[in-house]
Amino acid sequence: MSATTPSMRASSKGPLLQRLPIPWKQVFIYIAAIFTFIYLVGPFSWIVISSFMTREEAMSMPPHWLPEEPTLINYQAYYNPDVINSMLEERRLTVGAVVGEVPLALRNSIVVAFSVAFLNIVIGSLSAYPFARTRFRGRTTLLVFYLLTRMVPALALILPVYLVLRRIGALNQVWGLILMYLTFTLPYTVWILKNYF
Incomplete structure (x- = not known):
């Protein structure tokens, strides 16, 4: 009586790694979740990104997805409303006078x-x-x-x-x-x- 080893059993049944079916339903759910995430988070991320841009860069066409020269000028205007008028005259603010x-x-x-x-x-x-x-x-x-x-x-x-x-x-x-x-x-x-x- 001979003992069979696991390798002999695997070779007799065929390849150990068999092709698994693709779970299309899960793939579709993941793709839908990614698109929903982009749809919901996209506007908020654009607001944060454009807050580091100058007015011209934020309004440029085609849009810049990342600031070429990041600036904190909009945040300076937010925390120091006295600076707003001078920045508006120079057209350096992204948000305008409402920031005050x-x-x-x-x-x-x-x-x-x-x-x-x-x-x-x-x-x-x-x-x-x-x-x-x-x-x-x-x-x-x-x-x-x-x-x-x-x-x-x-x-x-x-x-x-x-x-x-x-x-x-x-x-x-x-x-x-x-x-x-x-x-x-x-x-x-x-x-x-x-x-x-």
């Missing part, structure tokens, strides 16, 4: 975002808890009303919201923007938190 308003806009965005999120959680949970824990007349009607307010297109509400904000003196005010965002997001918050409780 960026800190204020960023601060306002942070205040509005955190205020709306906080008020949504507080008011939404206080409104949703009774819907979840108690049974009262008109409960279903109110819940359907909350849901129906989400079905109205935002464009249809622009004029009424504008008129209300103008009437109460909230135009060009941060609290007016917070109030406007709350009118659009609070019904959805109540609907979601009702299921949570």
Whole structure:
């Protein structure tokens, strides 16, 4: 009786390395993921790259994908608004005079975002808890009303919201923007938190 070794078994069955089928579905998923990544990250990377270019280089056609002479002039203008006018006269800025308003806009965005999120959680949970824990007349009607307010297109509400904000003196005010965002997001918050409780 002779013992067979693994090499003898492999040679009797054919080549050990057999050709594997190409998983086309996975290849397609990877290619789609790469294109999606480029589509989503591309604009942000272009903003960062062009921030190191002069105005002429950023606006040139065909575009330069990498700065030929990297510069920090745009960041100097951002952190020192007094320099903006002289740079605008020399046409050395990429972004323009709006750069001086960026800190204020960023601060306002942070205040509005955190205020709306906080008020949504507080008011939404206080409104949703009774819907979840108690049974009262008109409960279903109110819940359907909350849901129906989400079905109205935002464009249809622009004029009424504008008129209300103008009437109460909230135009060009941060609290007016917070109030406007709350009118659009609070019904959805109540609907979601009702299921949570």
